[in-house]
Structures are given as C-alpha cells and as structure tokens.
Amino acid sequence: TYYNHHIYNRYRALNHHANMDNQLPPEVPVAKEEVAPRPVNFSRTFYGIMFDAGSTGTRIHIYKFIQKDPVELPVLDNEMYHAVKPGLSAYADMPAMGGETIRQLLKVAKKTIPKEQWIQTPVVLKATAGLRLLPQEKAKALLDEVKEIFDDSPFFVPNNSVTIMNGTNEGVLAWVTVNFLTGHLYAKTKRTVGILDLGGGSTQITFLPRLKKTVLTAPEDYIARINMFNSTFELYTHSYLGNGLIAARLATLGALGADGLDWKVFRSSCLPKKFREDWSFGGLTYKVSGIPDGFAGYKLCYQEVLRVVKGIVHQPFEVKGSSIFYAFSYYYDRAVESGLIDGSRGGTVEVRDFKKRAKEGKTLDVLPFSKEHSGQSPAAHIAQT
Numbered sequence: 434t435y436y437n438h439h440i441y442n443r444y445r446a447l448n449h450h451a452n453m454d455n456q457l458p459p460e461v462p463v464a465k466e467e468v469a470p471r472p473v474n475f476s477r478t479f480y481g482i483m484f485d486a487g488s489t490g491t492r493i494h495i496y497k498f499i500q501k502d503p504v505e506l507p508v509l510d511n512e513m514y515h516a517v518k519p520g521l522s523a524y525a526d527m528p529a530m531g532g533e534t535i536r537q538l539l540k541v542a543k544k545t546i547p548k549e550q551w552i553q554t555p556v557v558l559k560a561t562a563g564l565r566l567l568p569q570e571k572a573k574a575l576l577d578e579v580k581e582i583f584d585d586s587p588f589f590v591p592n593n594s595v596t597i598m599n600g601t602n603e604g605v606l607a608w609v610t611v612n613f614l615t616g617h618l619y620a621k622t623k624r625t626v627g628i629l630d631l632g633g634g635s636t637q638i639t640f641l642p643r644l645k646k647t648v649l650t651a652p653e654d655y656i657a658r659i660n661m662f663n664s665t666f667e668l669y670t671h672s673y674l675g676n677g678l679i680a681a682r683l684a685t686l687g688a689l690g691a692d693g694l695d696w697k698v699f700r701s702s703c704l705p706k707k708f709r710e711d712w713s714f715g716g717l718t719y720k721v722s723g724i725p726d727g728f729a730g731y732k733l734c735y736q737e738v739l740r741v742v743k744g745i746v747h748q749p750f751e752v753k754g755s756s757i758f759y760a761f762s763y764y765y766d767r768a769v770e771s772g773l774i775d776g777s778r779g780g781t782v783e784v785r786d787f788k789k790r791a792k793e794g795k796t797l798d799v800l801p802f803s804k805e806h807s808g809q810s811p812a813a814h815i816a817q818t
C-alpha cells in the first residue's frame with residue numbers, strides 16, 4: 434500500500450505541546466499552579482543533557498528550553514548534537530578510555546550551556562544494545578566510570594542518571610516519539626503508526642494493535658501497557674537483542690560469541706568472494722571474508738540469514754495487511770544507500786523493495802559502519818503489503 438505522509442519538522446511538532454503533560458519526565462519543571470499576579474516579562478531558559486550510548490556510537494543531545502509563561506509548558510528552542518564512534522561497548526576491557534569519550538562530549542556541553550546554568554542542568558545517559566550484550570560486570574564497570582565522570586562534572590546528576598535502558602522502553606519511547614511528531618498522539622487515538630528501529634546491536638518493533646487477536650496471541654512479554662490521556666494503551670513491542678544490523682551480520686558469519694577470533698576467518702556467501710576485512714564490534718575484532726572458492730549471492734545468503742532469525746522472529750498476523758510503519762536508523766541508512774529513498778527527504782518503501790534491491794545485488798554493502806545520521810534524519814516509511 435502506498436502511503437504518502439508528510440515529514441514533520443520536529444521543532445514545529447514539539448511546539449504544539451499536544452496533551453503530553455503526563456509524558457514529561459519528572460525532571461522537567463512544569464508550572465501547574467496559577468501564579469497571581471502573573472509576573473510581567475516572565476521568561477526562563479533551561480537546558481538538559483542526554484547521552485545516547487548506542488552499540489555503534491555515543492551521542493550527546495543538548496536541549497535548550499524556553500518557558501515564556503509560568504502556567505505554560507516549556508518549549509524546545511534548540512538542540513545541539515554531537516557524536517563519537519565507536520560506542521562505549523568497544524571499551525569493554527578499558528572502561529577508563531570509554532569514559533574519556535564521555536569527557537570529550539561533556540566539553541561540548543560546557544561550550545554550549547552558559548556557565549551559570551551548569552549546576553541546574555541535568556545530565557543523563559541511557560545505554561542500549563551494546564551494553565546489554567556485554568557480560569554484566571563489564572557493562573557495570575563502564576557505567577560506574579561514566580557515573581564518576583558525571584559526578585566530577587559541574588552539571589546536576591539526578592538519581593539513576595547512568596543506566597541501561599531495557600528493550601521494551603526503547604521500543605515504546607520510539608513509538609511515542611514518532612506518533613507525537615506525526616500528530617497521531619491524542620486521546621482515544623486509533624490511527625497510529627508503527628515503528629521499526631534497526632540499531633547495531635538490537636532491533637525494535639512497536640505498534641498499537643487494531644485486532645484483539647494480536648494482543649491475545651502475542652507472547653506475554655511482547656505487550657506493554659502505557660498510560661496516556663487517562664487511558665491504558667496496549668502496545669505490541671519487542672526488542673530483538675543480537676539482531677541489530679551489525680550483530681546479526683556477525684551472527685550470520687557464525688562469529689558472534691565464537692572463540693578463536695585471533696586465527697579464525699568467518700566466511701559468508703553474503704560477502705563478495707574476494708572480500709576480506711577486519712570488523713570491530715563490542716570490543717572484539719573479527720576477521721571476515723567471502724568464500725573465495727565458493728559462491729556469493731542472494732539465494733545462499735538468504736539461507737544463511739534464515740538460520741539466524743528462524744524460530745526467533747514472532748510475526749504478528751496483523752502487520753501482513755496494510756499497516757504503516759516508520760522505519761529508521763539502519764533501515765533508513767540502507768534504504769538511502771541502495772537508492773530506494775532520498776537521503777534528505779526520506780520516502781516510502783514496501784518491504785518487497787528491499788528484497789528486490791537485495792536480489793539485484795547492486796549495492797552489496799559490506800561496510801559495517803557507514804555514515805551516521807543525526808537524530809534529525811527523516812524516516813523511511815514502510816508500508817507493508
């Protein structure tokens with residue numbers, strides 16, 4: 434099904450403040466009481482620092498809010514974004530060096546935020562699949578290191594400010610964000626859009642089922658209940674850990690979790706026959722290659738990939754229809770790279786378009802890390818048929 438949707442300007446969308454008061458995190462001051470008489474020229478500016486510690490990179494978002502009136506919600510005025518690669522999990526065995534990347538990004542925050550605001554500016558880090566995939570003690574060492582650096586910084590460090598976000602929250606928050614930005618979030622909303630997020634380490638799917646059957650037949654932990662507008666929404670959501678683009682490629686090569694990385698070369702018919710490279714992910718380096726004396730191509734590659742996802746992926750019947758999904762992260766990157774959508778405007782594709790391109794094999798993409806887009810990249814809308 435072709436679905437033609439506008440790409441919203443995220444700042445303009447945020448200025449709508451659609452009934453989101455119960456969605457604001459507690460740190461954001463919301464003036465609720467009527468202050469009489471109202472001060473003339475009341476205007477206050479404040480900031481917030483958010484770190485997105487992903488499996489392939491760490492990004493800092495510095496938000497500037499302006500509250501023009503004490504009875505109104507603050508409005509997002511500006512956002513500053515900066516990213517470094519690789520992600521924290523690449524420093525699994527050297528947490529101090531990982532911490533250094535955070536220190537570098539905090540320098541950007543110090544340059545952006547006026548000095549007198551530092552002490553009241555909250556700083557928070559949420560880690561995703563990269564840290565979820567590490568042994569617990571290695572992930573903890575990295576989080577402890579970051580917490581120490583935050584404590585040494587001049588910024589305000591709220592409780593639990595350095596944590597691993599769980600996959601359910603990651604999927605649900607992406608759904609809330611996309612539906613808010615596209616204007617689908619209001620009381621009794623029925624026409625929402627689903628989200629597909631393909632990260633490096635995990636991939637998320639979230640949508641609001643229209644059929645009761647979807648909720649009843651889904652595995653119990655795939656249903657998340659969230660409260661908005663005085664009602665409960667039952668969302669279908671799941672994060673497949675180890676099935677982000679990079680982790681799944683390594684799994685296809687039989688490399689993820691394997692031993693003998695020093696001497697083993699992991700081969701796949703998904704790679705050109707003469708291909709040979711070292712790939713680093715999660716603090717480990719893998720030697721990968723095509724099959725020089727064998728075959729490469731769609732059919733064999735498809736069989737290899739099938740072995741990785743078979744029995745793991747739950748396919749709700751409902752999405753086989755004409756559901757609208759907004760796909761982003763590596764879905765977007767790969768769609769741009771293979772010429773399916775425009776890099777600056779995003780676009781609409783069907784799942785079968787990806788398959789067609791893969792069969793053509795025109796852009797046999799073999800680079801695990803290609804150019805990263807900021808949080809502001811438009812999404813590829815996937816209309817499933």
Ligand SMILES: O=c1ccn([C@@H]2O[C@H](COP(=O)(O)OP(=O)(O)O)[C@@H](O)[C@H]2O)c(=O)[nH]1
Nearest residue numbers: 487488489561562632633634635762763808
């Ligand atoms: O603000 C951001 C941060 C990341 N990405 C995309 O997210 C993917 C990488 O995911 P990540 O490293 O966060 O992996 P995860 O930890 O989510 O598996 C890449 O396609 C990036 O372009 C993005 O679109 N906007």
